[in-house]
Amino acid sequence: MATLLRGEVPVILQPAGPAQYAGAYCPNGVPLAEVRRGPFDGKRDIVVRPDADGGLPRHMTFGSGRIVYEHAGYDRGGKRAVYRYAPRLSPSHTAVMNGVAEVYAEHAHKGGQ
Template sequence: MATLLRGEVPVILQPAGSVQYRGAYCPVGVPFSEVRRGPFDGKTDLAVVPDPNGDLPKHVSFGGGRIVYEYDGRDNKDRAVYRYAPRLSPAHQSVMDGVAEVYAEHQLKQQGGQ
C-alpha cells in the first residue's frame, strides 16, 4: 500500500461490475467474462485526493487515458473501489482483439492444427 498523505484515500482496482461492462465490446469466441478483466485489477498502491466538497474522482485512468477505472464506492477497509470501465477505455477493443487471437490459437491447437 502507498504511504498516504493528509487527505488522501487509499484505492483498490477491481474487475468491472455489470454497470461497467454492460454493452462493452466482446469479440466472437471470447467468453464475456473476459470483458470484466482490467489490466490493473487488484492494484492497491494508489491513492486519490477528494475535491474540496469531499467527493472522490469519478474516474482514474492509466496509459495516457487509454485504460479507465470508474469509482464504485468504498470497501469494508474504507478504500475507494474503482472498477475497470471497458466502455470508457479506448484501449479495450484492441486488448480484446488480442485476447480473441489467443483464444483462436488455443482452439486450433485443441483441434490438432497449428
Template sequence: MATLLRGEVPVILQAAGTRQYQGAYRPLGVPLTEVRRGPFDGKADIVVRPDADGGLPAHMTFGNGAVVYEYDGRDKRGRAVYRYSPRLSPSHRSVMDGVAEVYAEHTLTNGDQ
C-alpha cells in the same frame, strides 16, 4: 500500502462490474471474464485525494488515457473502489481483438474440447 497524507484515500482497482461492462465490445468466443478483466486489477498501492466538496474523482485513467477505471464506492476497509471500465477505455477493442485471436488459435490447436 502507500503512506497516506492528510485527506488522501487508499484505492483498490478491481474488475468491471455489471454497470461497467454492459454494452462493452466482446468478440465472439471470448468469455465474459476476459471482458471484465482490467490490466491493473488488484493494484492497491495508489491513493486519491478528494476534491473540495469531499467527493472522489469519477474516473482514474492510466496509460495516457487508454485504460479507464470508474469509481464504484468504498469497500469494508474504507478504500475507494475503482472498477475497470471497458466501455470507456479506448484500448479495450484492440485488446479484445488480440484476446479473440489467442482463443481462436487455442481452439484450432486443441480442437473444440
C-alpha cells in the same frame, strides 16, 4: 500500502462490475471474464485526493488515458475507495479484446491443446 497524506483515500482497483461491462465490446468466443479483467486489477498502492467538494474523482486513467477505472463506492470497511475497470470507457479495450480473440481462435484451431 502508501503513506497517506492528510485527506488522501486509499484505493483498490478491481475487475469491471455489471455497470461497467454492460454493452462493452466482446468478440465471439471470448468469455465474459476476459472482458471484465483490467490490466491493473488488484493494485492497492494507489491513493486519491478528494475534490474540493469532498467527493472522489469519478474516473482514474492510466496509460495516457487509454485505460479507465470508474469509482464504484467503498470496500466493506468503508475505508478504501473501490475503482472498477471500465471497458466501455477505455480506448484500448477493443484492440486488447481483438488480441484476446485471436489467442482463443488459435487455441481452438490447434484443437484446444
